[in-house]
Amino acid sequence: MSDTTTEPHAPVPDLTAWTCPAPLRDQNRVVMGHGGGGALSAELVQHIFAPAFGGEVLAQMGDAAALSLGGVRLAFSTDSYVVRPLFFPGGSIGDLAVNGTVNDLAMSGARAAYLSCGFILEEGVELSVVGRVAEALGAAARAAGVEVATGDTKVVEAGHGDGIFINTAGIGLIPPGVDLRPQRVVPGDVVIVSGAIGVHGVAIMSVREGLEFGVEIESDCAALGGLVDAMLAVTPDLHVLRDPTRGGLAAALNEIAAAAGVGVVVQERNVPVPPAVANACAILGLDPLYVANEGKLVAFVPREHADAVLDAMRAHPLGADAQVIGEAVDAHPGMVVARTGLGGTRVVDLPIGEQLPRIC
Amino acid sequence: MSDTTTEPHAPVPDLTAWTCPAPLRDQNRVVMGHGGGGALSAELVQHIFAPAFGGEVLAQMGDAAALSLGGVRLAFSTDSYVVRPLFFPGGSIGDLAVNGTVNDLAMSGARAAYLSCGFILEEGVELSVVGRVAEALGAAARAAGVEVATGDTKVVEAGHGDGIFINTAGIGLIPPGVDLRPQRVVPGDVVIVSGAIGVHGVAIMSVREGLEFGVEIESDCAALGGLVDAMLAVTPDLHVLRDPTRGGLAAALNEIAAAAGVGVVVQERNVPVPPAVANACAILGLDPLYVANEGKLVAFVPREHADAVLDAMRAHPLGADAQVIGEAVDAHPGMVVARTGLGGTRVVDLPIGEQLPRIC
CATH class of the missing domain: 3.90.650.10 (PurM-like C-terminal domain)
Known part of the structure; x- marks a missing residue:
């Protein structure tokens, strides 16, 4: 392990006095940063969702929840996908919707077995676009060895969505002896x-x-x-x-x-x-x-x-x-x-x- | 069973010549009816999603998928919730997001055990509204005896969503001997x-x-x-x-x-x-x-x-x-x-x- 640090650590600045910029923290409306996976996202979970939902499993705060059902250890995870644009070099929202959730399960050591898939479509989006996204999603699922087992589609009026949003949730078995936390x-x-x-x-x-x-x-x-x-x-x-x-x-x-x-x-x-x-x-x-x-x-x-x-x-x-x-x-x-x-x-x-x- | 029909049936009109109104079927864009749970929703599933996703479980087309994982029989289901308004007499989108998915599982005989919960928030929605919805969701989950185990939050720009969309997916055990299809x-x-x-x-x-x-x-x-x-x-x-x-x-x-x-x-x-x-x-x-x-x-x-x-x-x-x-x-x-x-x-x-x- 020659390339890890073993020497004494350099001094680290004292950040105990650090606080978030007040304008971000003091606002009372949702801002884009609440969806960014950083401190604002964490605040939303800690101050709103976790107290409201309670529960010990959610408190694990992992990419996926590790839980027991019928004597079997399962990983369970969800993500919504709102990427823009829908298609980009190297993939699409359909690929992301599979790989993102499969990866969340993998981070608990579980091989994804089944996915759910919920589409929120905006009125007016072309059916051919929906079809291309669905095909990409299906191909990504086959490549990952996971089966889309259940789904749902909702439609919202033009101007109240953004083309296609997708949510997937996934379940998979956690192998014996694996405890990633x-x-x-x-x-x-x-x-x-x-x-x-x-x-x-x-x-x-x-x-x-x-x-x-x-x-x-x-x-x-x-x-x-x-x-x-x-x-x-x-x-x-x-x-x-x-x-x-x-x-x-x-x-x-x-x-x-x-x-x-x-x-x-x-x-x-x-x-x-x-x-x-x-x-x-x-x-x-x-x-x-x-x-x-x-x-x-x-x-x-x-x-x-x-x-x-x-x-x-x-x-x-x-x-x-x-x-x-x-x-x-x-x-x-x-x-x-x-x-x-x-x-x-x-x-x-x-x-x-x-x-x-x-x-x- | 005195109140069920046992007499011969009255003649039924011949509907074999019936077809859907052409303007609805021939369009190439998503219309509101594609989210209505009727014939247009079924077409979307049959012509776009089912061929793209494949899979035997999806082909069951039930409210929930019945599947086997680790030797255990599970029900797995998802729904997205886009109800307007967010609060209405007798409930809210938070109540629906729990009860709708819990009920889909119940229709396969399964008692819901765990829910995932994905929020898509529109930039600018009041955090107090998010909090009220989350509290309603948490209370409904406790009332139904189901635990919110994992979640996700995304934020989209103002004008690209509609306040709050929620997706939940749920899993539960199907009791032995139960086979609802x-x-x-x-x-x-x-x-x-x-x-x-x-x-x-x-x-x-x-x-x-x-x-x-x-x-x-x-x-x-x-x-x-x-x-x-x-x-x-x-x-x-x-x-x-x-x-x-x-x-x-x-x-x-x-x-x-x-x-x-x-x-x-x-x-x-x-x-x-x-x-x-x-x-x-x-x-x-x-x-x-x-x-x-x-x-x-x-x-x-x-x-x-x-x-x-x-x-x-x-x-x-x-x-x-x-x-x-x-x-x-x-x-x-x-x-x-x-x-x-x-x-x-x-x-x-x-x-x-x-x-x-x-x-x-």
Whole structure:
């Protein structure tokens, strides 16, 4: 594990006095950031949904709920998909609606078995567009080995929707011995990312804003069930997996650090950022750590298994570019810091909202 | 079973030459009727979704999918909720989002165990409204004995949504020996409805259109799991249950008749229609058989169990007004006919769309 930090940590700035910008927090209406997967999304869950719904399972706050039904351990997860545009380089809302939910299940170690699928259509959308989306969704489901078992369609008047929204929920079995939760992360765990980050968000932005970055960037949208199976074949004792979608790698690492009560140190130079993504982010003033991914995962792995897990990931097509990017540490619990290429340290905080709304 | 028909059937008009109005069928864009639960909804499923998704479970076309996972028999169902207004006499979109999905599961005999919940919020909606909806949803879940296990929130720009849309999916165990499918219906089965019909749709219309009918009509929105349990305690050998939501009792009976290959005869005078609903429908030119319900079910029960099941229903608060309304017959397979109060017969066909969109 030569490429993880073992030296003493550089000083970390005192952020205890940090507060969110008041205009965002004090508003009494929904803003786009409430859907961004960052601090505002977390506030909505913590202050509105969790108290209203109660329940122990929801309190797990994972990508998927792990629950027991009829003596069987199940993962259960849902996501709504509101991406614009509906079709983008490398995929469509139909692909996302399958892969996003399949990946949420995979992050609990479960192989997705069945999906539900709810469409909210806007009056006036072309049936041929609905058909293309449905075909993409069906093809993605077959590729992921999951069956669409039940569905629903609602229609809203023109001007009260946006073409097509899709919700999928998924269920799958959690294999025996697998217990993936941020609370299991301990200092010393090795942080591995399965490949290049920031690709999906930049792909969406390039088509939405009509930007050209010299090369077409295709979304990394993919189903990660097979990659997770390959990792669990090394050891069921992985500690936590997350797919860094909204809020990017930064949000995923912050959530894990907070839930586990550990610090996380990331070596910036080891984070795989493709040149095209780096260029696009430089032009747009974005930080790749905050840009959404749809076919990547980040894993916290016990140090003794890290080399073998990394090898297994690199042997899988979706993990060929896997990299160790950091580790969990005792210091600064709940905080994520990045060692910069120049030897400095910066705090990678939880984003407030989303740099780029409606990317999934 | 004195109140079911046993006399020979009156002649039924030849409807084989009947076709849908061309303007509806030939359009190439989504119209409101595609979300109405009638013939247009069925076309969307049959011509677009089913071929695209494939799969044997979806082909069951029930309110919920019955599936096997880890050796356990599960029901799995989803619905999106787009009702306007968000709050109405007797309930809210939060109540509907629980009860609608709980009821879909109950129609397969399953007691709902866990729900997923996906919100699509429109930028600018008041957080207090989101909070009230969430509280209603949580309270309805507790009342139904189901736990919200996992959730998701997306936000779309102002003008690209309509306040709050909710999707829920639910899972529950199907008890041993229970096999509720329209294909199990046979001629001679007794048709029982659990209470007054048309209430939910008229309640929504009265507030949406600002109509006054002399008395306030409250939605019948309720969770039917307990009522179904009471019926299954009599015998697990019920043949099929449906909750007649969009498209009303007419759509539910037509779907069952078509799937079972039987005729259905309804005695109009035995269908419980409250005076306030009858008055409202008379004023508005609606047929109560086509108006949506949210706390009622229709059951096809083997004749030998019908009396006992009816007694059990009437002993439950949500089935106090249960009535035998008709029977399944050999004649006119796939067709539903009503015997009118004047002794005539009329065909109750599958609605094309929905008399009143966005009632759930």
